[in-house]
Amino acid sequence: MASELALSAQIRMQRVAPGARFELDVQLELGPGLNVLFGPSGAGKSTILAVIAGILRPEAGRISLAGRTLLDVTKRVDLPPEQRHVALVFQSLALFPHLDALGNAAYGVPRGLAKRERLERARSWLTRMRVAHLATRYPSSFSGGEAQRVALARALASEPSALLLDEPFSALDQSLASELALELTEHMAALPLPVVLVTHDRNLARRLGKNLTLLRAGRVEQTGLARELLAERD
Amino acid sequence: MIDLEPLALSFEVAAIATCLATVLGLALAGLLTLPRIWGRELIDAAITAPMVLPPTVLGYYLLVLLGRESAIGRTFEAVFGSPIVFSRGGAVLAAAIGALPLITRASRAALEGVDARFVAAARTLGAGSLRAFLSVSLPLARRGIAAGVLLGFARALGDFGVTLMVAGNIPGQTRTASLAIYDAVLSGRDADATHLALIMTALAMTVLIGAGYLMQRRQGGI
Numbered sequence: 001m002a003s004e005l006a007l008s009a010q011i012r013m014q015r016v017a018p019g020a021r022f023e024l025d026v027q028l029e030l031g032p033g034l035n036v037l038f039g040p041s042g043a044g045k046s047t048i049l050a051v052i053a054g055i056l057r058p059e060a061g062r063i064s065l066a067g068r069t070l071l072d073v074t075k076r077v078d079l080p081p082e083q084r085h086v087a088l089v090f091q092s093l094a095l096f097p098h099l100d101a102l103g104n105a106a107y108g109v110p111r112g113l114a115k116r117e118r119l120e121r122a123r124s125w126l127t128r129m130r131v132a133h134l135a136t137r138y139p140s141s142f143s144g145g146e147a148q149r150v151a152l153a154r155a156l157a158s159e160p161s162a163l164l165l166d167e168p169f170s171a172l173d174q175s176l177a178s179e180l181a182l183e184l185t186e187h188m189a190a191l192p193l194p195v196v197l198v199t200h201d202r203n204l205a206r207r208l209g210k211n212l213t214l215l216r217a218g219r220v221e222q223t224g225l226a227r228e229l230l231a232e233r234d
Numbered sequence: 235m236i237d238l239e240p241l242a243l244s245f246e247v248a249a250i251a252t253c254l255a256t257v258l259g260l261a262l263a264g265l266l267t268l269p270r271i272w273g274r275e276l277i278d279a280a281i282t283a284p285m286v287l288p289p290t291v292l293g294y295y296l297l298v299l300l301g302r303e304s305a306i307g308r309t310f311e312a313v314f315g316s317p318i319v320f321s322r323g324g325a326v327l328a329a330a331i332g333a334l335p336l337i338t339r340a341s342r343a344a345l346e347g348v349d350a351r352f353v354a355a356a357r358t359l360g361a362g363s364l365r366a367f368l369s370v371s372l373p374l375a376r377r378g379i380a381a382g383v384l385l386g387f388a389r390a391l392g393d394f395g396v397t398l399m400v401a402g403n404i405p406g407q408t409r410t411a412s413l414a415i416y417d418a419v420l421s422g423r424d425a426d427a428t429h430l431a432l433i434m435t436a437l438a439m440t441v442l443i444g445a446g447y448l449m450q451r452r453q454g455g456i
Contacts, residue, residue: 055354081357094355098373107369108359158359 005032007065007162007194011051013058024048024058024218030162030194031211034185036226037198038205039215045198046091048215049164052196053088054081065194066161087160091167093151095139101126101150102135108158125153128187144172148180156191163188165197169204177201181208206230236429239406240414247322247410248390251329252337255390256383258330259337264367266338267345285335289395292331296400300327324401325408329393333386340382344375381448388441392434 007030015022024044037045050056052063054070057078063071065086070079087108095104106122113121126132129149139147148168155163168184169177185208188195199205205212205226212226222229262281266274284292300307300318311317318324348371356366372379394412401408403417411430418427 053358082360082362086358088358090351092351094351
């Protein structure tokens with residue numbers, strides 16, 4: 001799996017939260033396609049995504065993506081988020097409330113293009129995520145599933161080298177979540193980039209994850225096939 | 235018949251001053267919300283000082299800084315052919331200094347109230363910190379900023395002390411409504427003073443109600 005497109009991360013950091021000290025020490029090799037980070041809340045899953053995206057800075061570590069070094073603390077390399085080409089879909093989605101769906105989707109489309117071209121690409125991603133009809137509507141009017149789809153369209157329209165999804169279906173009911181999850185995996189299969197999905201939902205993890213990393217208390221406990229890892233514990 | 239010229243002048247001066255103070259205030263507010271910035275409290279105190287210092291102190295500083303003997307004053311006069319002090323430009327500066335702390339403080343509070351995840355999302359989508367500020371933070375903070383701008387405008391409209399010291403009391407040039415009221419009282423034109431005072435009060439109340447409305451709406455979301 002040591003592909004040219006792979007995301008490799010080695011992260012060590014300590015965070016002192018009120019009443020708790022949290023230590024993260026992980027090494028991850030994530031290939032193209034869907035990778036699931038599974039573990040209970042507090043295992044450090046979201047922190048890992050924020051570090052990869054460049055929103056949080058670890059004390060020590062090295063991150064490389066598709067042959068580019070994003071972070072190397074010992075060599076003082078630390079690319080800002082906008083130069084990492086890593087799209088992060090937050091648990092809260094963080095759709096811009098002052099922009100309509102098209103404006104949201106167009107926000108991350110590479111700036112080198114003419115405006116019409118950028119809007120065209122944004123529109124095509126909305127279409128692929130089956131929310132083209134929402135183009136001129138604002139996030140406050142979206143249902144949970146619609147917001148999810150727009151957020152994914154926005155992330156993918158930025159043409160990232162890696163896509164990070166933080167508990168992307170946690171706000172949806174079970175049936176909607178599995179429907180979206182399945183659709184998403186189909187899209188992901190067609191995209192030659194590492195997709196990292198964080199979840200504490202055992203069923204979702206088992207259904208989605210061929211490649212699963214089991215996290216607990218800031219450490220990697222196991223890696224392997226989801227079916228095998230999660231079946232053992234039932 | 236009441237002389238409307240001072241009122242019109244007040245409006246003109248306050249409008250230009252508010253524009254200046256808004257551009258500068260937004261830049262300063264953005265600077266003050268950066269995660270790592272040296273001397274944050276010092277900058278904050280320096281911007282806020284005009285709210286608590288006597289107008290004479292501010293006026294004195296401005297005279298020293300911009301007067302016809304100062305380096306800035308001489309340069310300005312050489313380029314534009316007339317001095318800054320005791321001119322309409324001086325009145326604009328005096329009003330802007332009053333408005334600046336109100337606009338900066340309100341904008342900073344509004345910007346700090348923007349959910350950091352929106353900014354983080356913008357950054358991961360390829361926006362540098364300046365673009366994220368202009369296209370995400372500013373629009374999301376717009377109500378709080380607008381409220382601050384309204385307060386700043388009301389303050390600029392009513393400046394008296396600094397204007398008198400830096401710009402003087404020149405009819406048609408620097409005699410704004412607040413100075414005209416002072417003149418009217420001194421020369422016993424009580425009716426003029428009353429009229430101007432009532433108009434100024436009505437203006438201030440209108441602006442304050444508008445600002446209060448904006449502040450209230452802001453709490454409900456964006």
